[in-house]
Amino acid sequence: MVGVPEPHSGWTFITSHARVLAAIADNPNARIRDIAARCRLTERAVSRIISDLEQDGYLSHTRDGRTNSYRIEPDKVLRHPAEAGLSVASLLSLLVQDETDRVRKPVPR
Numbered sequence: 001m002v003g004v005p006e007p008h009s010g011w012t013f014i015t016s017h018a019r020v021l022a023a024i025a026d027n028p029n030a031r032i033r034d035i036a037a038r039c040r041l042t043e044r045a046v047s048r049i050i051s052d053l054e055q056d057g058y059l060s061h062t063r064d065g066r067t068n069s070y071r072i073e074p075d076k077v078l079r080h081p082a083e084a085g086l087s088v089a090s091l092l093s094l095l096v097q098d099e100t101d102r103v104r105k106p107v108p109r
Helices: 016-026 032-039 042-053 088-095 099-104
Strands: 059-064 066-071
Touching: 016 032, 016 066, 016 088, 016 099, 032 042, 042 059
Parallel strands: none
Antiparallel strands: 059 066
16 A cells, blocks of 8 residues: 655645646546656646546546546646746647656656
8 A cells, every 4th residue: 555655845836737738748547546646746636637637627537447538628728927928738748648658757956
C-alpha cells in the first residue's frame, strides 16, 4: 500500500490540478492510487481534484467493471483570466512528455 506522500514546503510552478490532469493524460486508465503516488498527493486530494475537474467539464470518466477510464476535454479553455484563450491541450503539451524523454534529458541549471 502506498503511504502518504511527504509534504512539500514552498511554492511550485504547477498546481496540483494541472499535475493530476497531466497524469491522467499520460494514462487515462490510471488508478487514483497511482495518480496520487505520481503527483505526490494523497488519494483523497486526487479524488477531490478529479471531482473539481469533472464538475467544471474538463474531465469525464466511464466505468468498466472496477476500472475508470478518463477522458480529457482538450478544447476546454483554462479558467484564469490571465490564460484567456489557452486550451487544456496547450497546457498539456507543456506538461506531458514521453517517460523516456523525461529520464533521458538532463534538467537545465
